[in-house]
Amino acid sequence: MRSLFSPDNAVMQFIAKIFDLVVLNLIFILSCVPVITIGASISALYYVSLKMVREEDPYIWQNFWKSFRQNFKQSTIVWLLFIAISLFLGMDFYIINSQDTVLFAVxxxxxxxxxxxxxxxxxxxxPVISHFVCTTRQALKNAALMAIAHLPYTFLLLAGHALIVFLCTFSTKTFALVVVLSGLCGFSVFSFTACILFSSIFKKYETEEA
Structure with missing residues (x-):
């Protein structure tokens, strides 16, 4: 019985990991409330998640806000840039969808x-911003090159995001399920799972950087 509640027990370690993910998820959601901070919050989420995957540093609260502060400016610039580009593309789709010609189809x-x-x-x-020290231009370039260089991983990551979008749009029940799970631990579980792949990807570049 004593071994069951030992910190080294696999069951207790699993429960502790779930608890950490719930805490991380809550911190992430709270930090996203101002909206403009979402970029820095995502970077901090991946920073902590990668450390959890590699079992490097257990201090979730401290590590999250450390990354949040360090990468706030760079992450916010990238976040606003992607929002602006997304709005521009959305307007383009709106205009093109109103036309029904071969040219517009192309x-x-x-x-x-x-x-x-x-x-x-x-x-x-x-994840790149959270893990590597580089300029914003270098981060964008590295993100593009990594996405191309690791296509199997990229497809897996895109498939994970596509699955969430599918569940959100499939029915009211699946949308509600996604919302509930996201509120509990969805964001942190997804980032933790993604960081299993990112950990493998980043190892090559860590060696080159060293």
Whole structure:
């Protein structure tokens, strides 16, 4: 019985990990409330998640706000940039969808390709900012190159995001399920799972940086 409640017990370690993810998820949600801070919050979320995957530092609260402060300016610039580009592309789609010609069909296909590239960069950019010290231009460039260089991982990450979008739009019940799970631990579980892939990706570049 005593071994069951030992910190080294696999069951207790699993429960502790779930508790940490719930706490991390709550901190992340609270830090996103001002909206403009979402970029810095995502970077901090991935910073802590990667440390949890690598079992490097257990202090969630301290690490989250450390990354939040350090990467606030850079993450906010990138976040606002992606919002602006997304709004611009959204307007383009709105205009093009009102037309029904072969030319606009070709342009629409091109826009979807641009959206795919943009979202692939979006998937990588905040983990890159949270883990590597580089300029904003270098971070954007590195995110694009990593997305291309690690296509199998990129497709897995995009598939994970696509699954969430599908569940949100499939029905009212699945949308409610996503909302509830997101409020409990959805964001942190997703970032933790993604960081299993990012940890493998980043190892190569850590060696080069060293």
């Amino acid at each position: 342009v629409r296909t091109g826009l979807w390709v641009i959206c795919g590239i943009l979202f692939s960069m979006f998937v990588y950019i905040f």
